Amino acid sequence: MKKVLTLAVLAALGSSSVFAGQGDILARFRVINVAPDTKVDQTLSALHVDASNQTVPELDFTYMITDRIGAELILGTSRHKISSDLGQLGKVSALPPTLTLQYHFNPEGQIRPYAGVGVNYTRFYDIGLHAGDSDLTVKKNSWGPSLQVGTDVAINKDWFVNFDVKKIYMKTDVSGTSGSLAGANLGTLKLDPWVFGVGIGTKF
Numbered sequence: 001m002k003k004v005l006t007l008a009v010l011a012a013l014g015s016s017s018v019f020a021g022q023g024d025i026l027a028r029f030r031v032i033n034v035a036p037d038t039k040v041d042q043t044l045s046a047l048h049v050d051a052s053n054q055t056v057p058e059l060d061f062t063y064m065i066t067d068r069i070g071a072e073l074i075l076g077t078s079r080h081k082i083s084s085d086l087g088q089l090g091k092v093s094a095l096p097p098t099l100t101l102q103y104h105f106n107p108e109g110q111i112r113p114y115a116g117v118g119v120n121y122t123r124f125y126d127i128g129l130h131a132g133d134s135d136l137t138v139k140k141n142s143w144g145p146s147l148q149v150g151t152d153v154a155i156n157k158d159w160f161v162n163f164d165v166k167k168i169y170m171k172t173d174v175s176g177t178s179g180s181l182a183g184a185n186l187g188t189l190k191l192d193p194w195v196f197g198v199g200i201g202t203k204f
Contacts, residue, residue: 027062031197032057034080034193045187053080056076064104080191093126095125096121100146116149117145132179159202166194173187
């Protein structure tokens, strides 16, 4: 009896059935660390402006177009402290919904790596930036590419653990709205964050 059970377990582990086939939806909940790879120019460069990391939740959904090709929509938002040689300039929030086309390398396996490329639209909001006697603002809309690699590791036939890394390109222009910097273009702030995530997922 023990031998029969052992053989059944080994057969199940070695099964070639596809975890998520064409038409299935994968849903993942991740905890992500958004780590800006900050680049600036003009006045922002002279002031050594930088943006802080932030850890936040993220939700995403992948629709499997085929057994190997999926389209993922990534939803999450983060709020970053903006610092400079003048001290803290304040905070700004970024909402970058991102659509990624993925290739899944091993849909039949327990470990299922994938890679993707896509596009993000970033909305900057809740802007609270100041420098000396001046209020600052940013351009609220940004479009840019995104890159992604990750893997799903099966727990059972319905649930899996996910590890994910993304590079999201986003930027905005910073200008003064009052005080001595009113109307001044201070330069471009590129956040271009690395996004490191770990989470759990299931399929529908």
